[in-house]
Amino acid sequence: MDLVWPATAWALWAATLVAAFKVSSRDDSVEAVEAPAPVVEHLRGLRAQDVFHTALFELGAHEWVRIEGDRVTPAPPQPDPLLPYERWVLERVTARIADASSAPMIALMPDGADLEREFVPLVRECAIDLGLARRRWPTMIVPVLLACALVVPWYITVSWAGVSWPGMIATMVSFVAGVGLLMGGRGFLLTSAGREVAAPGIAPANPQQEWIFTGSGWQGVEVEPAGSSAEGPSRWEVAGHVVKRWVEAESDSCHYYIALHDGSSEKATAFVVDQDLYEDVLPGDSVRLLVRPRSGTVVRLLAHDRHW
DSSP states (O other), rough: OOOOOOHHHEEEEHHHHHOOOHHHTTOOOOOOOOOHHHHHHHHHHOOHHHHHHHHHHHHHHHTTTEEEEEEEEOOOOOOOOOHHHHHHHHHHHHHHHTTTEEEEETOOOOOHIIIIIHHHHHHHHHHHHHEEOOOSSSSSSHHHHHHHHTTTHHHHHHHHHHHSSSHHHHHHHHHHHHHHHHHHHTTTTOHHHHHHHSOOOOOOOOGOOOBBBTSSOSSSSEEOOOOOOSSOOOOEEEEEEEEEEEEEEEOOOOOEEEEEOSOOOEEEEEEOOOHHHHHHHOTEOOOOOOOOETTEEEEEEEEEEEEO
16 A cells, blocks of 8 residues: 555544634634633633632631631631532531531642532533633544544554554554543533633732641741842752742732741741743642742742642
8 A cells, every 4th residue: 555545544534633723613602791801811721729729718808617727617608608618628627627526728728630520510610600601512422423533544554554663653553542532521611701800910919818838837927028138149048838928019010929937937938930930829738949048039949749
């Protein structure tokens, strides 16, 4: 069999895939709506733990729970209806507190796998209901058909090449592409309104909604800046637990900070970080940083041990 047949089969499958994705990417204009903070954070790509934390504070704002410092206390049921993801958070928090009067917030965070498997889909469904996102495929028929269609170019290639490197490459490509299409499910795309809501920008931090970590021994009170005017090395390494994060927003920019605690001092130390590092670490994570001691600016993340 001539090489032209396998090449033609793969080209036709690729063209079909591109056409399907192009058609599915068409977006109907929808006016932006006011979305709950957890939905906005998810659309902006923040980690599931961040979104859960925000949802928990939203429950606190509506008096479904009481939050004082880093402790959460159950509250009597309220008449206001809950969104599905809010109900999920409340049920998990209530179950973990059980018969105790209160519990530290770090003890209430579900496992990452549970958040991704159960909580995040509920947040996405809320985004879809608000018109901020949509499914790429109305049903699973299209991705299943695209995956099944891979059999044609794979069979033609293997029949031509046999057990050789072109046949092995065709097998690997078919397997990876097929699994990718099926694992991607119906897809999740932002609408024009969703992209508007998810545009970069963070509101000034609410001091009543700060996520703090006291597992390192820090009492959750004092934080001192890291900058120093003393002579010394231009860079040095620091290590500790991230116990707090916050953002200071100005008219045209945002400044991102994290506070580290070494496990023994009374005070935590604040460092200036970039947005990527701010979004990557969470309170409770153990990190080792390369910093500029004069300005307290983090130059590089050297090690990162995730708590969550």
